[in-house]
Amino acid sequence: MKDVAREAGVALGTVSKVINHKPVGEEYEKKVLAAIKKLNYRVNSYAQGLKASRTHTAAVLIPNTTHPYFGHLANCLNSSLSARGYRCLMFCTDYDPSLETEFVNLALQHKVDGIIGLTYNTNLVVPDEVSFVSIDRIINTHTPCVSSDNFAGGQLAAEKLHALGCKKVLFIRMWSAINGETYKRLSGFEYGCRSYNLPCESHTLIDTHVINETKAVLAKYLEPLFKGQCAYDGIFCGTDLLALLVRDILVSFGLSVPGDVEIIGFDGIKDFATEEYVCSTIVQPVEDIAEAAVDLLLRDNLDTTPPLLCLPVTFGEGKTTSS
Amino acid sequence: MKDVAREAGVALGTVSKVINHKPVGEEYEKKVLAAIKKLNYRVNSYAQGLKASRTHTAAVLIPNTTHPYFGHLANCLNSSLSARGYRCLMFCTDYDPSLETEFVNLALQHKVDGIIGLTYNTNLVVPDEVSFVSIDRIINTHTPCVSSDNFAGGQLAAEKLHALGCKKVLFIRMWSAINGETYKRLSGFEYGCRSYNLPCESHTLIDTHVINETKAVLAKYLEPLFKGQCAYDGIFCGTDLLALLVRDILVSFGLSVPGDVEIIGFDGIKDFATEEYVCSTIVQPVEDIAEAAVDLLLRDNLDTTPPLLCLPVTFGEGKTTSS
DNA sequence: TTGTATGCGTTATCAT
C-alpha cells in the first residue's frame, strides 16, 4: 500500500480512502487507481480484518458434502454467502461432536463474522461473541434456527397417502442422538392422519450409520409385517434414504411399490442422472433454507430475529406412489 | 493477549512463547496456561496471519458440491486439509470462468497459503505468488496437476469390454471447452482396443450442461445405430452420467443392458442409498487425489514437484456389464 | 530464560 502511495505521490491515507470509496480529489483518485493497477496491488484482508475486526467471512459446519442433501445445502450456502460478498470457511464434521466443538473454536479463532451450523452435538456451546444460525436443530432459545416446516411435511404426507386411498399407514424413521426438528415429521404425520381418520402407527430404528446394518435391522422388522401379507398400505419414511431401503426390502418380499404399498420419503433427493426424485417425497426448500440462514446471520438487529423459521415444503412425485 | 499477560503477571512475549510452544520456565507456563483458560483466550488468526504472512488457510475452487463426484472430492479435500491443520475456504464456481478468476483474486487478497483448483477457465491466470495445484487439468508447465490415470482408465475399459466378449465398441464423451486431462480417456481406450484387435469408433457430443437437451441429442445420435439393430456391442462413456443416459436410451429402444450391449462409465459414482456403483465404471481414486493435491500444495520444495501426477484407477462392477 | 520494543498492512483520528 505504501508502494502505491509512493508511486502515486500521495499519502497512505489517501490510498485507503480511494480503496474504500471515500470522497477524494478526482486527480488524486486517478493517480491512485493508476498506481494500483500498475503495481497490481490488492488489499490484505488480514490487515483489514485485524483493524476492523470484521472479516467478511462466515463458517459453515456441515456433516459432509457427500450426501446429496448436504452437498446441495453446502452449495446453496456457499452461493448465498458469495452473493453477499462473504467468503465461506467450510468445515466437515462427519457427525463428530468433538470435531464440531473444535471447529467452532477454530472458526472463533479465525474471527469469522458468523457461523452457520448443521450440527449433532447436544452440548455444543455457542459463544455469544459470534452470531450463529442453526439449521434443522434448535440449540437454545437465543440461537435462531431455520428448517423445513417438518410438521407441515408430515401432514402433507398423510394427506397424500389418504388421497392415494391408503387405509392403514406406518411411519418409520431412524433415530440418532439428535434429530433436531425432524421429530416433528412424526407429529405432523400423526396429526394429519387423525384428521383423515387414517389409522397410523409408527416405528423408530436405531441409526447405525452403516447402511447395510440398518437395512438388515429394517428387513427383520418388516418381515413379519409384509412377507406374505401387507399390514400397511402406505408408509411415510423419515428420509428418502430410508424410503429407498424400505422399497427395496418390500420388493424383495414380492410386493409392488407402488400398488400394494405406497411410500413417501422426506428430503427431495434427485437422481443425479435423470434429475428426477428418487422416490415420492416431501421436498425441502434447500435454496430457501440457505438463503434464509445467510440472511439471518448477516442481519444487524439480531434482537428482532425470530427463534425458529420454518420454510414451506412441497410434495415431489417419484416412483414410489401411484399417480 | 495482554489481559492474559496481566492476569498471569508476566510479559506479552512470554505468553506468545507459551502459545507457540517455545521453551519457557515451567512456573511461568503454568501461570500463563491458567490465565488463558480463565480468560477463555484465543489467539487471533488475523493478527497471526498479518505478522507471519502465513495463514494456514487454503482455497478450494470447485464447480459445485452438488454433483456426486465434486461433492465427494470437496469432502476429501476438506478432510485432508483439516488433518494438516489447514482451514478450507470453499468457492463454488459453477463452471463460470469469470467467477473462477474473481475467486482466485479473492483468495489472493485473503492471503491463502495455497489454492487447489478444479477449473474450466482456459485463460486462468495463476499468479506465482501463491502455490497452486490443479486437479484434472494442466494449466501450464509450472503448475502441478493431479488427476486420475485417465489413459490407463481407457485401457482398462477396453480390456474389460474385450474380456466381456465385445466385438465392436464405441467411445462416447461430452465435449466442453476444457476437458482437461480427460481427453486421455479416449486415447487410452483406443490404445487398449488396438492391442486387443477390437474395432473401435468414437463420438463426441457438445455438452449443453442441460441434461434433457443432452439426452435428446444423444438419442438422436444413437437411434440409427441401435434401433432395431446393434451397431456396437460395447460402449465406453466418458462419464457415469453419460453412461446412464445411454443405458436408458438403449433400453427404451428395446435392447438389454447388459446383454445386447455392455456399458462402462467413468468416475465411480455410487448410489446414495445402496452405495453400489450406479453403473459399471472406471473408479477415480477421489480420496487419493485429494490427499495428493493437499500434499503437493503444502510441500516446501515446490521445485522438485512433478508437473503431473496420475493416480491409478480401478474397475468398479455395476449393473451395466455382464458378470 | 524473561521482558521490551518494533513492525506487519490497514483504517481512523486528528491537525494541517
Next chain:
DNA sequence: ATGATAACGCATACAA
C-alpha cells in the same frame, strides 16, 4: 480535502 500518526493483536529480535 489531504497528510501524518496511532492502534488493531501478535511474533520476533534484542536487551536485560
